[in-house]
Amino acid sequence: MNPVGLDLPPAMAAFVFGLLGGAHCIGMCGGIMSALTFAIPPSMRHPVRVGILLLGYNSGRLFSYCLAGAMVASLGSVVALAPGMRDLLQVVASLMLITMALYIANLWKGLRWLEALGQRLWRYLEPAGRRLLPVVKLPQAVALGAIWGWLPCGLVYSMLAWSMAIADPAHGALLMLCFGLGTLPALVTTGIAARQLQSLLAHPATRFMAAGMIVGLAVWNILQIVGN
Numbered sequence: 001m002n003p004v005g006l007d008l009p010p011a012m013a014a015f016v017f018g019l020l021g022g023a024h025c026i027g028m029c030g031g032i033m034s035a036l037t038f039a040i041p042p043s044m045r046h047p048v049r050v051g052i053l054l055l056g057y058n059s060g061r062l063f064s065y066c067l068a069g070a071m072v073a074s075l076g077s078v079v080a081l082a083p084g085m086r087d088l089l090q091v092v093a094s095l096m097l098i099t100m101a102l103y104i105a106n107l108w109k110g111l112r113w114l115e116a117l118g119q120r121l122w123r124y125l126e127p128a129g130r131r132l133l134p135v136v137k138l139p140q141a142v143a144l145g146a147i148w149g150w151l152p153c154g155l156v157y158s159m160l161a162w163s164m165a166i167a168d169p170a171h172g173a174l175l176m177l178c179f180g181l182g183t184l185p186a187l188v189t190t191g192i193a194a195r196q197l198q199s200l201l202a203h204p205a206t207r208f209m210a211a212g213m214i215v216g217l218a219v220w221n222i223l224q225i226v227g228n
Helices: 010-020 022-038 047-079 085-104 112-130 138-148 154-166 169-188 191-202 204-227
Strands: none
Touching: 010 085, 010 154, 010 169, 010 204, 047 085, 047 138, 047 154, 047 169, 085 154, 085 204, 112 138, 112 154, 154 169
8 A cells, every 4th residue: 555645654744744734733722722721720830730731631632543543444444355445545535635735725624514523522522521620630631631632623534534544453543643743843832932833834825835745745645546
């Protein structure tokens, strides 16, 4: 199977996609990160403690990404047994990456219908997250982050389509882990650095450059499939 991402190993490409999707992450989850920080009682907002709890949030989020990646890759491994389905899964994953690029560039919001479907699950999970507030211990932060990982997000769904195309649970989990690690810089930076990063990632030129790179990688993968 030719992985999406030119000759980059899929895990490396997934990390890069997470970085390139930083603009979307800030818009989607930046407010959530602020809310989670304020969920820590004021008397406990020591920088070290806040840092530990933020690490817990994101560890839980990455765990959910890995679990979802393994689940859809397991499904993909079954589907790929049918003749021609492995290539079809790769084409679908590439098309999903193109829609993700259009989403990042603010050219087309077609992934919103997928997010709307995810809202049905989120309605059941969100109340469970509220019961974990206020966050005072690391296990609470990890549990809340694990719930946050299921927040409806077109960017995540695009990567899950890629995980399904990989059709291997372990590799699907690894792909989502690397993608999640790529999103960390946009979500955990604070203060002046956060404002500078947000300004850079939100700039139209940055969005178009990121979108163009993702489209190029996806199209290259489709051409490889067609050429084989």
